[in-house]
Amino acid sequence: xxxxxxxxxxxxxxxxxxxxxxxxxxxxxxxxxxxxxxxxxxxxxxxxxxxxxxxxxxxxxxxxxxxxxxxxxxxxxxxxxxxxxxxxxxxxxxxxxxxxxxxxxxxxxxxxxxxxxxxxxxxxxxxxxxxxxxxxxx
Amino acid sequence: xxxxxxxxxxxxxxxxxxxxxxxxxxxxxxxxxxxxxxxxxxxxxxxxxxxxxxxxxxxxxxxxxxxxxxxxxxxxxxxxxxxxxxxxxxxxxxxxxxxxxxxxxxxxxxxxxxxxxxxxxxxxxxxxxxxxxxxxxx
DNA sequence: TTGAACTGTAACTATACTTGTTACAGTTAT
DNA sequence: ATAACTGTAACAAGTATAGTTACAGTTCAA
Numbered sequence: 001x002x003x004x005x006x007x008x009x010x011x012x013x014x015x016x017x018x019x020x021x022x023x024x025x026x027x028x029x030x031x032x033x034x035x036x037x038x039x040x041x042x043x044x045x046x047x048x049x050x051x052x053x054x055x056x057x058x059x060x061x062x063x064x065x066x067x068x069x070x071x072x073x074x075x076x077x078x079x080x081x082x083x084x085x086x087x088x089x090x091x092x093x094x095x096x097x098x099x100x101x102x103x104x105x106x107x108x109x110x111x112x113x114x115x116x117x118x119x120x121x122x123x124x125x126x127x128x129x130x131x132x133x134x135x136x137x138x
Numbered sequence: 139x140x141x142x143x144x145x146x147x148x149x150x151x152x153x154x155x156x157x158x159x160x161x162x163x164x165x166x167x168x169x170x171x172x173x174x175x176x177x178x179x180x181x182x183x184x185x186x187x188x189x190x191x192x193x194x195x196x197x198x199x200x201x202x203x204x205x206x207x208x209x210x211x212x213x214x215x216x217x218x219x220x221x222x223x224x225x226x227x228x229x230x231x232x233x234x235x236x237x238x239x240x241x242x243x244x245x246x247x248x249x250x251x252x253x254x255x256x257x258x259x260x261x262x263x264x265x266x267x268x269x270x271x272x273x274x275x276x
Numbered sequence: 277t278t279g280a281a282c283t284g285t286a287a288c289t290a291t292a293c294t295t296g297t298t299a300c301a302g303t304t305a306t
Numbered sequence: 307a308t309a310a311c312t313g314t315a316a317c318a319a320g321t322a323t324a325g326t327t328a329c330a331g332t333t334c335a336a
Contacts, residue, residue: 003227003322004294011249012232012242015315019238026311033236034229042313048302059304060310075249079226087223087225087257088217091143091172094150098171101155103276104150107269111213118260119225122253131245138241142323164282175325180284183309198281230295 009044010033014078014128015135016102017054022058024063044082051081063119070129079123087115144220147172147182152216152266153273155192156208162194162201182220189219210265217261225253 016033017025027045031038045064048054055067066073079085090108095103152197154171165183169176183202186192193205220234223262228246232239 001142003224003290004226005229005292007226008229008246008250010158012238013303014231015242016236016238021194028311029310033233033239035231036229038312039314040295046313057304058302058312060308061305062232062242062303064309064312083226088145088221089143091146091174093173095171095173099171100150100154101171102174103273104153106276107272108146108149110272111264111269115257115260119253122256122264126249131249133239134248135241136246138244160336166282176283177285177326178324181324184284194283195333196283196331200282200332201333202283246278 004083006044006047007079009036009050010078010082011075011128011131013041013044014053014066014073015131016133017066017129019106020065022065024065025066026063027114030064036046048078051077053077053081058114066128070132071127073125073128074127075128075131076120079120080130085116085119087119088112142186142221144235145217147174148186148216148220149213150265151179151182151268152191152204153269155202155204156266156270157205160203162199162203164201168202169197185220186216190201191215191219208270209264211267213261213264213266213269214258216266217258223254224250225257226250242255263275 012034013030016030027038027041030045032042034041045054045056049056049064049067051069053073054064056062056064090105090112094104096102146226150172159200163249165176165179168183169179172179183192183194187194187202187205190205192202194200195204228243228250232242232271
């Protein structure tokens with residue numbers, strides 16, 4: 001239970017909300033499908049809410065629904081909403097007196113950007129509607 | 139110091155070894171450039187050794203050198219040698235009684251493979267020789 | 277053949293991140 | 307008013323990485 005599975009959970013949750021259409025879904029109900037605690041779901045929904053992907057209503061008979069149509073929700077948006085977005089981390093503080101240590105950071109930083117960008121491009125090919133369709137077909 | 143920076147460290151270390159050519163480099167010396175402990179370096183070198191990227195010699199005047207030419211070392215090889223190779227993790231155990239929970243795993247698994255593959259493709263464009271050149275130019 | 281200089285690896289600590297859980301303040305429909 | 311929600315703080319537990327010490331095993335050189 002250490003690996004970051006927030007993106008996977010987010011896609012699951014959004015797919016669930018998409019199927020409910022306009023009807024608000026309770027965090028307890030979502031938690032039942034994901035098989036986790038409702039607070040974990042509410043924490044996740046809080047991030048998706050900040051990203052403008054969902055809208056929640058407090059109070060009795062409240063709950064959460066999508067803030068956009070499934071077609072308008074790209075998986076990149078989901079990824080950026082819940083992930084730090086770095087495939088690999090840069091290492092601490094290389095020795096600046098070493099010719100390699102002095103320059104490797106900049107080189108690795110450019111590489112990092114390029115790799116992260118490739119992930120973004122790959123995710124951008126899919127929307128929540130595509131995921132729904134795949135889930136339906138399975 | 140929690141994020142996985144092993145790939146970044148590995149590229150740094152390999153670049154250093156590449157510059158030394160045939161001469162074996164001591165772990166203590168590598169640690170000096172990376173600015174970390176020699177044991178951390180030896181642990182990393184152990185993984186690179188298992189991947190056939192470097193060769194070590196024990197005993198006095200021992201050390202480590204590249205097992206291939208910089209041109210023959212692709213960054214994908216380095217990535218696979220030190221990383222688990224998953225951009226995002228799947229989540230635990232979705233509820234199989236839920237239509238979404240039942241099928242989302244397979245969909246996410248396919249997506250995961252595709253995203254991981256895009257990282258591989260992006261890394262495959264570079265060899266250690268390319269990194270060396272970039273470090274030299276900086 | 278002894279000793280010094282290395283690697284390889286186990287074991288432990290510190291730190292940090294994710295998840296799960298309880299608790300509770302705030303909000304809303306009936 | 308009250309019951310039913312969300313939002314969020316606070317804490318515990320599990321796990322991964324990094325750093326450190328210690329030491330067995332290997333190799334060269336005198």
